Amino acid sequence: MNAADVNLYLVGFMGTGKTTIGRAVAARVGFQFIDSDHQIEREQAKTIPEIFAEKGEAAFRAMERAFVVEGHPGTRAVVACGGGLVVQPGNLSELQARGVVICLHASVESILARTSRFRHRPLLEVEDPAARIRELYAVRAPIYRRAGSMILTDARPLGDIVNHVLRAWRHEAKDWVRQRSAT
Numbered sequence: 760m761n762a763a764d765v766n767l768y769l770v771g772f773m774g775t776g777k778t779t780i781g782r783a784v785a786a787r788v789g790f791q792f793i794d795s796d797h798q799i800e801r802e803q804a805k806t807i808p809e810i811f812a813e814k815g816e817a818a819f820r821a822m823e824r825a826f827v828v829e830g831h832p833g834t835r836a837v838v839a840c841g842g843g844l845v846v847q848p849g850n851l852s853e854l855q856a857r858g859v860v861i862c863l864h865a866s867v868e869s870i871l872a873r874t875s876r877f878r879h880r881p882l883l884e885v886e887d888p889a890a891r892i893r894e895l896y897a898v899r900a901p902i903y904r905r906a907g908s909m910i911l912t913d914a915r916p917l918g919d920i921v922n923h924v925l926r927a928w929r930h931e932a933k934d935w936v937r938q939r940s941a942t
């Protein structure tokens with residue numbers, strides 16, 4: 760495969776900017792943009808809060824698993840993954856087999872500011888969302904750390920982050936193709 764066609768998977772905590780950055784990066788390179796949450800919402804004809812309320816988190820995680828196994832694109836796609844997708848065993852290695860994985864990162868303060876304006880993240884609909892973010896981030900941090908290169912999205916213009924992601928992706932796509940052709 761040509762390095763210029765390799766998929767990009769954006770992972771990381773809620774509110775780190777996966778959906779926003781992913782859409783912008785896809786537009787820059789003319790790739791298809793896919794968001795795991797949007798695809799699941801379309802398939803279920805329900806919003807994420809409705810799925811959590813009516814079917815529970817475990818059912819949502821099974822939908823994410825199905826997205827990884829069946830709903831993934833061939834090539835030339837940028838995929839923004841819901842924040843908990845790579846926490847489920849096996850999902851990260853599936854993504855890494857299909858393209859370059861980059862992890863977005865942000866401080867608890869930025870995440871809180873970015874997520875508090877919206878009510879579509881059921882896991883943060885609690886009395887003390889800052890404490891919940893810290894708690895969840897602590898559990899997930901080791902998984903995010905081994906997911907792929909980390910890009911910080913705090914207090915930076917979106918255009919800078921998009922350029923940084925593009926550079927990291929181009930660089931890693933060459934290694935990804937080299938490693939695959941060596942095996």
Ligand SMILES: Nc1ncnc2c1ncn2[C@@H]1O[C@H](COP(=O)(O)OP(=O)(O)O)[C@@H](O)[C@H]1O
Nearest residue numbers: 772773774775776777778779780873912915917
């Ligand atoms: N680098 C950034 N600086 C400021 N606001 C941002 C940045 N990235 C994303 N946002 C805003 O934060 C919110 C959450 O971003 P989103 O892309 O939905 O994150 P995720 O998909 O990782 O949960 C959105 O309102 C978005 O406009």
Ligand SMILES: O=C(O)C1=C[C@@H](OP(=O)(O)O)[C@@H](O)[C@H](O)C1
Nearest residue numbers: 772773774796841842843880881
């Ligand atoms: O981290 C999580 O467990 C979740 C992240 C959300 O996606 P974003 O990371 O795009 O907000 C969405 O999948 C759901 O609310 C659960």
Ligand SMILES: [Mg+2]
Nearest residue numbers: 777778839841
């Ligand atoms: Mg998102």
